[in-house]
Amino acid sequence: MKNNSRRGFMGKAFGAVAGIGAIGSLYAMKKSWDPLPSVKAAGFTTLNMDDYKENELVTEKWRGKPIFVLKQTKEMMEKAKANPKDMDRLIQIGDSHFMVCVGLCTHLGCIPGYNPAEESFLCACHGGMYDFTAEVTKAPPPRGLDIPPFKIDGNKLVLGEEGPEYKKMLEAGITLKV
Amino acid sequence: MKQNKEPLILAIVVFFTIVTYYLVEPFAHSQMHKHVESEGFEYKDLPELTKKGDATRGKDLVMGAGGCTGCHAITKAGMPAPMDAVTAAASYGVNPPDLSNAGSVYSAKFLASLIKNPAHALMVEHKFDASKGQMHPMVPFYGAGGDMDQEVADMVAYLESIAPKGEELTPAMAYETACGRCHANHYEKWTQIGTKPTFKKKQDGLAFDTKVLDYQDSLKAYMGKLPPDLSIYIRSRGEHYIKTFVENPQNYLKGTAMPRVGVNAEAADKVIEYLEDSGDTKRHEREAVGMNVMIYIIIFAIFAILWKKQVWRDLH
Amino acid sequence: MAHFTKATSVKDWFDQRLAIDKVEKVMMSEYWIPKNINFLWAMGMVLVVTFTLLLVSGIFLLMYYQPNVATAFDSVNYTIMREVDFGWLWRHVHGVAASVVFLIIYIHMFTGIYYGSYKKGREMIWISGMLLFVAFSAEAFSGYMLPWGQMSYWAGMVITNLFAGGSLHADGLVEWIRGDYVPAQAFLNRFFMLHVLLIPLAIMGLIGLHFAALRIPHVNNQDGEEIDFDAESKKYLAGDKAGSKVMRFANDFMAKDMMVVGIYLIFFFYLVFFHYDFAMDPVNFDPADGLKTPAHIYPEWYFLWSYEILRPFSTNIGLIAFAFAQVIFVLLPFLDRSPNTTPASRRGLFKIWFWAMLVDMIVLTAMGKLPPEGIFSTIGLVAALTFIGLWIVLPFITKMEKKA
Numbered sequence A: 001m002k003n004n005s006r007r008g009f010m011g012k013a014f015g016a017v018a019g020i021g022a023i024g025s026l027y028a029m030k031k032s033w034d035p036l037p038s039v040k041a042a043g044f045t046t047l048n049m050d051d052y053k054e055n056e057l058v059t060e061k062w063r064g065k066p067i068f069v070l071k072q073t074k075e076m077m078e079k080a081k082a083n084p085k086d087m088d089r090l091i092q093i094g095d096s097h098f099m100v101c102v103g104l105c106t107h108l109g110c111i112p113g114y115n116p117a118e119e120s121f122l123c124a125c126h127g128g129m130y131d132f133t134a135e136v137t138k139a140p141p142p143r144g145l146d147i148p149p150f151k152i153d154g155n156k157l158v159l160g161e162e163g164p165e166y167k168k169m170l171e172a173g174i175t176l177k178v
Numbered sequence B: 001m002k003q004n005k006e007p008l009i010l011a012i013v014v015f016f017t018i019v020t021y022y023l024v025e026p027f028a029h030s031q032m033h034k035h036v037e038s039e040g041f042e043y044k045d046l047p048e049l050t051k052k053g054d055a056t057r058g059k060d061l062v063m064g065a066g067g068c069t070g071c072h073a074i075t076k077a078g079m080p081a082p083m084d085a086v087t088a089a090a091s092y093g094v095n096p097p098d099l100s101n102a103g104s105v106y107s108a109k110f111l112a113s114l115i116k117n118p119a120h121a122l123m124v125e126h127k128f129d130a131s132k133g134q135m136h137p138m139v140p141f142y143g144a145g146g147d148m149d150q151e152v153a154d155m156v157a158y159l160e161s162i163a164p165k166g167e168e169l170t171p172a173m174a175y176e177t178a179c180g181r182c183h184a185n186h187y188e189k190w191t192q193i194g195t196k197p198t199f200k201k202k203q204d205g206l207a208f209d210t211k212v213l214d215y216q217d218s219l220k221a222y223m224g225k226l227p228p229d230l231s232i233y234i235r236s237r238g239e240h241y242i243k244t245f246v247e248n249p250q251n252y253l254k255g256t257a258m259p260r261v262g263v264n265a266e267a268a269d270k271v272i273e274y275l276e277d278s279g280d281t282k283r284h285e286r287e288a289v290g291m292n293v294m295i296y297i298i299i300f301a302i303f304a305i306l307w308k309k310q311v312w313r314d315l316h
Numbered sequence C: 001m002a003h004f005t006k007a008t009s010v011k012d013w014f015d016q017r018l019a020i021d022k023v024e025k026v027m028m029s030e031y032w033i034p035k036n037i038n039f040l041w042a043m044g045m046v047l048v049v050t051f052t053l054l055l056v057s058g059i060f061l062l063m064y065y066q067p068n069v070a071t072a073f074d075s076v077n078y079t080i081m082r083e084v085d086f087g088w089l090w091r092h093v094h095g096v097a098a099s100v101v102f103l104i105i106y107i108h109m110f111t112g113i114y115y116g117s118y119k120k121g122r123e124m125i126w127i128s129g130m131l132l133f134v135a136f137s138a139e140a141f142s143g144y145m146l147p148w149g150q151m152s153y154w155a156g157m158v159i160t161n162l163f164a165g166g167s168l169h170a171d172g173l174v175e176w177i178r179g180d181y182v183p184a185q186a187f188l189n190r191f192f193m194l195h196v197l198l199i200p201l202a203i204m205g206l207i208g209l210h211f212a213a214l215r216i217p218h219v220n221n222q223d224g225e226e227i228d229f230d231a232e233s234k235k236y237l238a239g240d241k242a243g244s245k246v247m248r249f250a251n252d253f254m255a256k257d258m259m260v261v262g263i264y265l266i267f268f269f270y271l272v273f274f275h276y277d278f279a280m281d282p283v284n285f286d287p288a289d290g291l292k293t294p295a296h297i298y299p300e301w302y303f304l305w306s307y308e309i310l311r312p313f314s315t316n317i318g319l320i321a322f323a324f325a326q327v328i329f330v331l332l333p334f335l336d337r338s339p340n341t342t343p344a345s346r347r348g349l350f351k352i353w354f355w356a357m358l359v360d361m362i363v364l365t366a367m368g369k370l371p372p373e374g375i376f377s378t379i380g381l382v383a384a385l386t387f388i389g390l391w392i393v394l395p396f397i398t399k400m401e402k403k404a
Helices: A008-033 A037-041 A074-082 A084-088 A164-172 B006-032 B055-063 B085-092 B099-105 B108-116 B148-162 B171-178 B202-223 B239-247 B265-279 B283-315 C010-018 C020-029 C039-062 C072-083 C087-115 C123-145 C150-162 C171-178 C185-215 C229-237 C249-274 C301-310 C315-335 C349-369 C374-400
Strands: A045-048 A058-062 A065-071 A091-093 A096-102 A113-115 A120-122 A136-138 A150-153 A156-159 C032-034 C246-248
Touching: A008 B283, A008 C039, A008 C087, A008 C249, A045 A058, A074 A084, A091 A150, A096 A156, A150 A164, B006 C039, B006 C301, B006 C349, B055 B148, B085 B202, B099 B108, B099 B148, B099 B171, B099 B265, B108 B148, B171 B265, B239 B265, B283 C087, B283 C249, C010 C020, C020 C249, C032 C229, C032 C249, C039 C087, C039 C185, C039 C249, C072 C087, C087 C123, C087 C249, C087 C301, C087 C349, C123 C150, C123 C185, C123 C301, C123 C315, C150 C171, C150 C185, C171 C185, C229 C246, C246 C249, C301 C315, C301 C349, C301 C374, C315 C374, C349 C374
Parallel strands: none
Antiparallel strands: A045 A156, A058 A065, A065 A096, A091 A096, A113 A120, A150 A156, C032 C246
């Protein structure tokens, strides 16, 4: 290299121009890895909230992830009212309250199972537990199940859109952004 | 140093490259494909409209004595289709068009000729020869008792009066009216019976598909084969071919069942725009990115030349 | 045993372990190139750049392409062309580069023939180059199958049928190649494998061989002059850069390589963005239909000359002529009996042979695309016979050549 180092100014300038081209093509390459428009357009799921029965866990699908929907019973509501932290996690539609969460354990992403008799979730992978509002009751999960972005539209719930109720939850730190 | 031979060598390389290119591309294609000049959607073989039409009288004729609404919907004037697309195709072979946009999609001259003698205007007399009892499904208008040319002009004037003007006619409307009842375009989710909606339930989707297939069966029986999907026809055929083909299908395919469509020049451009949107969607981006890349690569070449000059200064 | 000392710099650390200084000298700064050459000697670098463009664009196409007869066409024309950001760019670059790479290969080949760069120790450069040509042809053909359009399907049908060997009726072999009676799912999948794995591996290996073959005999020069590279390089290193007959590969010749590459890329990107139809045949934008042959079917332009050698004859003779055309170029170093390594312009009859071969191949190329009727058939037949005749006379006219 030493006896060949007189690359000179033009060599460096040419190298710089070539470098700009390389960066430009990297931009196109990055864009080609982005999710396709059809994938993004499919990122909305509408749930009809009249379809759910009390204390019966239904698993819906949103952006490929399982979504737990659990309509709360009167007893659950009473228990929840005693604990404001639980109450904040619920979504009210009409007179009913719903727990709607991404059904992936906040520890390492397994799907917890629901036990209707005990009204609680148990994650089989590492033993984490959640109550009927999916608030964490036993470690290792660091927090309750995450709530997907939602918008209330009459008796329907649109997952994927951020309504005012969801934004409030996000600000209050009840859920992390999914 | 000896005399520089590079310009001569470059000239030879470029010469043989261009000769080869010319022979395998422009020349070979000129030998393989017939060249048809466009006549600008003038339809010179059809008689000019001699009378000035009156839309009010035309309305009465279209809705009444003309008998148009027996088969055609005119949604814009509140006339629904007498039957759904699948049933209509089973009866007529193809669903008769909704006439809401007809006045701005079709040439006035063509419409007038069509009303009087459909098989002639559509250039399908080889298929529908009245003397052999082969009647075109569209019944010719025999006049409502007055001056027939005047009556036809009135009807055309009415259709023009209700049709969208200028930019109100979107590319999709032009395509749907002129082409869409025979040709699907699955890149735009268009089927012969309309845009395919997204269904939540699989059964609903399958029911829709079944309707499309039923429609296509009628169409196949009517046309002899299923007219092709036009999703990327703009890339497989190109604008010139599509335009001249639509202008007069017999130019290219003697005896084809495809009728002359009768679109006017503006509507033809709209149809082309629709086909470009479906088959060459990113053309604007391609041109814009292309210009930037060309500017960049010229700068790249200039810097490369300057670098070479500097490095080679010591070598001579 | 190697002796390692504490590194004085990062470069020194690597140098002690990988001898990067030595490698840089061998590959770049003390890889000596004769000065007496012209821009045609930069075609190798142009090919390297074009191959890189093919590789990079191919990687991005591979991310969305689906090798399935039901979805292949739309995965290319809908997903890649409409949905993927810059998908159209990769496809246009890939399609245009696949075509242009053959133009450069032909220029590179004819440069070698003109200057006699396949003789006197350079035979392996020529042979490895011709193997690369075969590998690129197979790569181009297998890639052409993938969009699964009308031309893909019918080219697949016709070319695999060649393997029936005419009267030999080796239909079993044809079915074995296809994995089916017609080109179908098995066929598409295996050609996909060939296109993205096996043939690219072979090409990369052959490129290594081609470069290695260049090392000992060095590149030829415009006069076929035998240069004492040791003496001339000493002169250069001693400071007499202008007086030496050689120069470094890097940066000396590389600067010129880049200049040619720069000008070439202007031409290349113009084609990619504004003039791509020649490389992306419109007929292939119709989906494959096993029940309808397109009105005109023809291979891509770079296969036309050998296709035309097949066409004017009856099946069996045509196949023999076609096979002859495929292998004969490889044998060039042995059919040229002349002791001279000089440009064709100074070689008497060979000069005429060279230009006759070039023109004949262009005529064959043109006739290969034109419909085989009337005068075009006749011209095609004459050109095919001329091609064979030229190769037959080559040993005789070169034998007669006097030692220069």
